[in-house]
Amino acid sequence: MIETNIKKGQEYELTIESLAYGGKGIAKVNGFVVFVKNAIxxxxxxxxxxxxxxxxxxxxxxxxxxxxxxxxxxPCEHFAYCGGCTFQQLDYEEQLNQKRRQVEELFIRQAGIEDFKVDEVIGADEIYHYRNKMEFSFSNRRWILPGEAEDANKDFALGLHVPRRYDKILDINQCFIQPELGNDILNAVKSKACELKLKPYDVKTHNGFLRHLVLRFGHNTGDVMVNLVTSYENPELIQPLADTIHEQFPQVTTIINNINTKKADIAYGEYETLLFGEPTITEKIGNLTFEISANSFFQTNTLQGEKLYKTALNGASLSGEEIVYDLYCGTGSISLFLAQEAKEVHGFEVIVSSIEDATRNAISNGITNVYFHKANLDFFFRKAAIKKDIPSPDVIVIDPPRAGMHKDMVTALPKFGAKRLVYISCNPTTQSRDIAQLLEDGYKLKKLTMVDMFPHTPHIETVGVLEKS
Ligand SMILES: C[S@@+](CC[C@H](N)C(=O)[O-])C[C@H]1O[C@@H](n2cnc3c(N)ncnc32)[C@H](O)[C@@H]1O
Structure with missing residues (x-):
């Protein structure tokens, strides 16, 4: 390890060489690494x-x-405090270069994976207003900006978490990564909620009513869902807010109320009530149409999602004869694309509403060779990798949440004997960890492709293709 006489509390002149995964600038003093916040x-x-x-x-x-x-x-007025789009002041081409460098660093130097092809990063054509889902939080603890008057109103905010402050919310007027309509709805909900004197939820005392505002947009269909998450059910309180949204925004097709009575600060209810319109919205990707309910996972960038699915499909390299597993299948979007090129697809997912959406989506798209299984993959295959009632797979597609696969799932995976694995991930740190283990268990990483689903943020989606060696 390189030692240095660098000292806490001292000032240095530093040249930023690159960006670390997560977004901090990297500088070196005689080889000693210094991470510099908000530097490019x-x-x-x-x-x-x-x-x-x-x-x-x-x-x-x-x-x-x-x-x-x-x-x-x-371009964003909230850039200095929000912490969501930390790469906004970096030219987009350079954002892609940096993301590629970070992923290579993780795979090659940190996980010790060698001898695989890295494709060019697939960049976004639309780098603003691309998100089809945004989650905002209500709070009675507004983050006070430097220079604001001492007596500024602290008791109401609707916006995003200040970095590393679970209790403080930065009030947002305009977010550049959601559609413009989202900003109009955000501001209308904020002023009506204040006018109606609806109490925002307090994450410390657990009092208050309004918890989250979740917006979902069908990028290719024009459908719009407004999901108001509250801490208890009270139609008299919520309906006037819903009526205002409906009157001011006739393009909104669903207004729904999710009720989260638990302390956990998540925009996800134990149950929901429909306040207006259809219970789900629809979105189109390629030749398929998907129904999405408030709590189901769906790729948050529709345009890049299509490129991601094409990349996964190319990686799976199907001939029409294969049995394919789609692990962590969500609403089955990848499953349905795979099913059009495979003999049979089995999707596995833990969230019941996602499985229900997936099944409905298969039926409405006329796809009959796909089967969805409710399964918690942390232990579903722990005892026996092969289930008697499910044929064993030739190809497995894996798309886990940020934490990656549970270690028991990684251990079970090689036991299926699949000739090819396609591992999609929104977190290359956990993906490289899991892939390093799979290499020890008889697979070889052939290719890694990056798809930039989240311009201006430190995040990147990666697709690894592994073959049995
Ligand atoms: C990144 S999403 C992938 C969704 C899907 N592949 C798609 O593109 O729409 C991860 C999914 O894993 C599911 N999930 C998380 N933990 C799980 C577990 N332990 N077992 C099964 N599914 C899980 C989540 O509900 C979510 O739908």
Whole structure:
């Protein structure tokens, strides 16, 4: 390990070489790594070291001494505080270069995986207003911005969490990654909720009514869902808010109320009541139409989602004869694309409403060779990898949540004997960990493709194709 005389509380002139996974700038002092907040590659900054650990230090910039050639003006008024789109001031091409470099770093240097092909990053054509789902939180603890008056109203906010503050919400007027209509609905809900004197939920005392506003958009259909998450059911309180949304935004096709009585701060109810319109919205990807309910997973960038599915389908390289498993299948979107090129597809998923959506989607799209199984994959295959009533797979597609696969699922996977695995992930850290294990168990990583589903954020989606060696 390189040691240094870098000290906490001292200032240094640092040149930012690259971005670490997560978004901090990386500078080096005699080979010693310093992570610099809110700094981009190519900048020279005067920075204050506020933390020193074994092997690295952390600093915050005090002054930009030389500007980066990749710097652009961040369009969002909330950029300095929100923490959602931390790459907004970095030219988009350079965002893609940095994401590719980070993924290579994780796979090659950290996980020790060698000898595989890395494709060009598949970038987005629309880099703003691309999200088809946004979750905002109501709060009685508004984040007060520097320079605001002492007596500013702190008691109401509708917006996004301030980084690392579970209890504070930054009030948002305009978010550049959701459709413009979303911003209009956000502001209308905010002013009507204040006018009706509806109490925002307090995450510390667990009092209050309004918890979250979740917006979903059918990018290719024009459908719009407004999901109001509350801490208890009270039609008299919620209906006037729903009526206003309906009157002001006739394009909204669903208004739904999810009731989350639990303490966990999630925009997900134990049950829901329909306040207006249809219980689900529809979205189209390629030749398929999907019904999506409030709590079901669906790729949050429709346009890039289509590119992601094409990448996965190419990776699966199906001839029409294969049995395919789609693990963590959500509403079955990948399953239905796979089914059009396979003999039979089996999707596995833990959320019941997603399985129900998936089954409905298969029927409405006229796809009959796909079967969905409710399964918690943390232990479903623990005892026996092969289930008697499900044929064994030739190809397995895996698309787990950010935490990656449960270790028992990784252990069970090689026992299926599938010739090919296609591992899709929104978290290359856990994906590289799981893939490193699969390489020990007889697979070889052939190819890695990155699809940028989330421009301006540190996130990247990766698709790894593994074959039995
Ligand atoms: C990244 S999403 C993938 C969805 C789907 N492949 C798609 O593209 O729409 C991950 C899915 O895994 C599901 N999931 C999370 N933990 C699970 C578990 N332990 N067992 C089964 N499914 C799980 C989630 O509900 C979610 O639908």
């Amino acid at each position: 590659p190519g900048q020279k900054v005067r920075a204050l070291v506020y933390r020193k650990r074994k092997g690295y230090a952390e600093a915050r910039p005090l002054e930009v001494l030389e500007e980066s050639p990749y710097k652009i003006e961040a």
